[in-house]
Amino acid sequence: MARLKHIAQQRQEKLAKIRGQGINPYPHSYHRSHTTQEAVALYEQIESSPQTTQNTELSLAGRITAIRFMGKIAFFDIHDSSGKIQAFFSCNLLGNERYEFLHEIDIGDIIGAKGKLFRTKTGEISLEVNDFTLLAKSLQPLPEKWHGLVDVEKRYRQRYLDLISNEETKPIFKLRSQLISASRQFLNEREFIEVETPVLQPVAGGALARRFKTHHQALDQELYLRIALELYLKRLIIGGFDKVYEIGRVFRNEGISTRHNPEFTMVEIYEAYTDYNDMMKLVEDMLSYIAKKVIGKTEIKFGEELINLAPPWQRIYLREAIKERCGIDFEDYPDADSLRIRMKQLGLQIDPNKDRGRLVDELISTFVEPSLTQPTFLLDYPIDMSPLAKKKRDNERLVERFEGFIGGMEIANAFTELNDPLEQRERFHQQRATQPTELMPAKPGDEEPEAEAIDEDFLQALEYGMPPTGGLGIGIDRLVMLFADKQSIREIILFPQLKVK
RNA sequence: GGGCCGCUAGCUCAACUGGCAGAGCAGAUGACUCUUAAUCAUCAGGUUCGAGGUUCGAUUCCUCGGCGGCUCACCA
Numbered sequence A: 001m002a003r004l005k006h007i008a009q010q011r012q013e014k015l016a017k018i019r020g021q022g023i024n025p026y027p028h029s030y031h032r033s034h035t036t037q038e039a040v041a042l043y044e045q046i047e048s049s050p051q052t053t054q055n056t057e058l059s060l061a062g063r064i065t066a067i068r069f070m071g072k073i074a075f076f077d078i079h080d081s082s083g084k085i086q087a088f089f090s091c092n093l094l095g096n097e098r099y100e101f102l103h104e105i106d107i108g109d110i111i112g113a114k115g116k117l118f119r120t121k122t123g124e125i126s127l128e129v130n131d132f133t134l135l136a137k138s139l140q141p142l143p144e145k146w147h148g149l150v151d152v153e154k155r156y157r158q159r160y161l162d163l164i165s166n167e168e169t170k171p172i173f174k175l176r177s178q179l180i181s182a183s184r185q186f187l188n189e190r191e192f193i194e195v196e197t198p199v200l201q202p203v204a205g206g207a208l209a210r211r212f213k214t215h216h217q218a219l220d221q222e223l224y225l226r227i228a229l230e231l232y233l234k235r236l237i238i239g240g241f242d243k244v245y246e247i248g249r250v251f252r253n254e255g256i257s258t259r260h261n262p263e264f265t266m267v268e269i270y271e272a273y274t275d276y277n278d279m280m281k282l283v284e285d286m287l288s289y290i291a292k293k294v295i296g297k298t299e300i301k302f303g304e305e306l307i308n309l310a311p312p313w314q315r316i317y318l319r320e321a322i323k324e325r326c327g328i329d330f331e332d333y334p335d336a337d338s339l340r341i342r343m344k345q346l347g348l349q350i351d352p353n354k355d356r357g358r359l360v361d362e363l364i365s366t367f368v369e370p371s372l373t374q375p376t377f378l379l380d381y382p383i384d385m386s387p388l389a390k391k392k393r394d395n396e397r398l399v400e401r402f403e404g405f406i407g408g409m410e411i412a413n414a415f416t417e418l419n420d421p422l423e424q425r426e427r428f429h430q431q432r433a434t435q436p437t438e439l440m441p442a443k444p445g446d447e448e449p450e451a452e453a454i455d456e457d458f459l460q461a462l463e464y465g466m467p468p469t470g471g472l473g474i475g476i477d478r479l480v481m482l483f484a485d486k487q488s489i490r491e492i493i494l495f496p497q498l499k500v501k
Numbered sequence B: 001g002g003g004c005c006g007c008u009a010g011c012u013c014a015a016c017u018g019g020c021a022g023a024g025c026a027g028a029u030g031a032c033u034c035u036u037a038a039u040c041a042u043c044a045g046g047u048u049c050g051a052g053g054u055u056c057g058a059u060u061c062c063u064c065g066g067c068g069g070c071u072c073a074c075c076a
Helices: A006-020 A036-048 A096-104 A152-157 A159-165 A169-189 A230-239 A276-295 A318-326 A336-345 A356-371 A421-433 A456-463 A476-484
Strands: A058-070 A073-080 A083-090 A110-119 A125-136 A213-216 A221-225 A243-251 A263-272 A299-302 A305-308 A314-317 A376-382 A395-406 A409-416 A469-475
Touching (some): A006 A096, A036 A058, A036 A073, A036 A125, A058 A125, A073 A110, A083 A096, A083 A110, A096 A125, A152 A159, A159 A169, A169 A243, A169 A476, A230 A243, A230 A263, A263 A276, A263 A476, A276 A469, A276 A476, A299 A476, A314 A318, A318 A376, A356 A376, A409 A476, A421 A456, A469 A476
Parallel strands (some): A083 A125
Antiparallel strands (some): A058 A073, A058 A110, A110 A125, A213 A221, A243 A263, A299 A305, A376 A395, A395 A409, A409 A469
8 A cells, every 4th residue: 555655546446436337437349539639620620611610529548647627617638549628527417416427537537529620718729528428547647747757767768657647759760660560662762672580599690799598498408589680681692582682670698778778670672693892772762752742851960060861972992981080000900919909109098808800890980980970881891890792893891891881870781691601600700719708608608609600591591502692781779869868868769769767 | 779858646847055845737626608727615646767885864965776858989
């Protein structure tokens, strides 16, 4: 009883009272004729065309978010997913008994109401209710009406309350939905086919990240949650689907931050007989298509910046970008040790376990990434950090890879896919050899090394022959952050990962 | 995992240098036939995140722990 406090207890008493009157506080269904938004639009239309003064009865339903009694009349605010409308109740119209029953209704309850639309003296379109039905009794008090729910932790843990009481939350997730939907449209229009590949994988590859491990009982087999979509989508290219994509969740067992959630959504796109140049074109076209579709223009505001997504985006060679910003030409440092020494000279604190690829990555994120506000492609990465990309046509130490940056965030990653099965095998082995220790089992008690079991099944697939292919990955969450102008990934994921209390 | 900051009524926030833990909203009761952060009157509502410690006395100071925010590391 201490936990089920005062208000909840009072509401339970009301609930019992309602049941005592033979009323079911949780009926099975209710047929509404309009959403609140449709109702408001309907009345505006009726007003603007005087000849059709037909004002018919309609029925609405939603959650009560405010109650204002004024003696023998009352005003309730009713919210549904489309918006809000005011309901007007009067003792005259409802009769004493039904009017009195209104006192059993609380803020937070769901009701259905029938009546005709009108404008109040102060000009608000309202429903003059001649009949109403309780559809669900609420037993918990809602957050305060004026400030809403401010406590960030509660907003994430009880997202439904955030959605109910903070008006600005719902549009973010509508935007997210539209963005994903526009991505599908774009790709479908270009005759890509959408596929679904395993989330549970015996060998989770395609990226460098710690995995989540799980176990299948019946098979008595270890499985991993996927960390990328890549290796299965390439199998489909080999299988003869020339244009495939998948939008799906991937899982990375890494740190959590304002830009990282353990599970996040990626779209990966593969197209046979293209290379990374074609993929650049695809990213530009796709993002400006999405922008036009979702917000009607290619300019977006992100923080203080105005970003224009219209193609063509700036293209910079990675080597030049790094050299320009910190004076280091990574081509002068062919191994991790020499590069590390050079970086230490700049006052950087360097993790001694980092291999050359990771050191270059650190140069990017320290010196280059933050300044890439306008859409920019960084081109041609060192081979060390890209085991799945094909070498440059004229440089053995670089691969045909680009990353797309917007608003200082990495949004896209793409390469001309490596399709030489023997070289791929060799690169996997090299990668495993330089694997930093932190990807190895953390505790001595852990079983087999987690890092880089080689995906033999994938290598076998490659041996059957994969056409030259361009591949592209786009982080949907980052894209939503950009479009929603949010600096934290938790604001654009409905239920971000939090510790269990 | 490290650093900094935060946690007080259902919600939003106060409480000076350590001295009786308070307000608004939400709730209950009453008044009110056009309100909309309705208004007015009355009432109720607390393990001050948890456990220790210092003190005559702790929301306040100290230690440990929990959860969160920002940030660094890892990563995308």
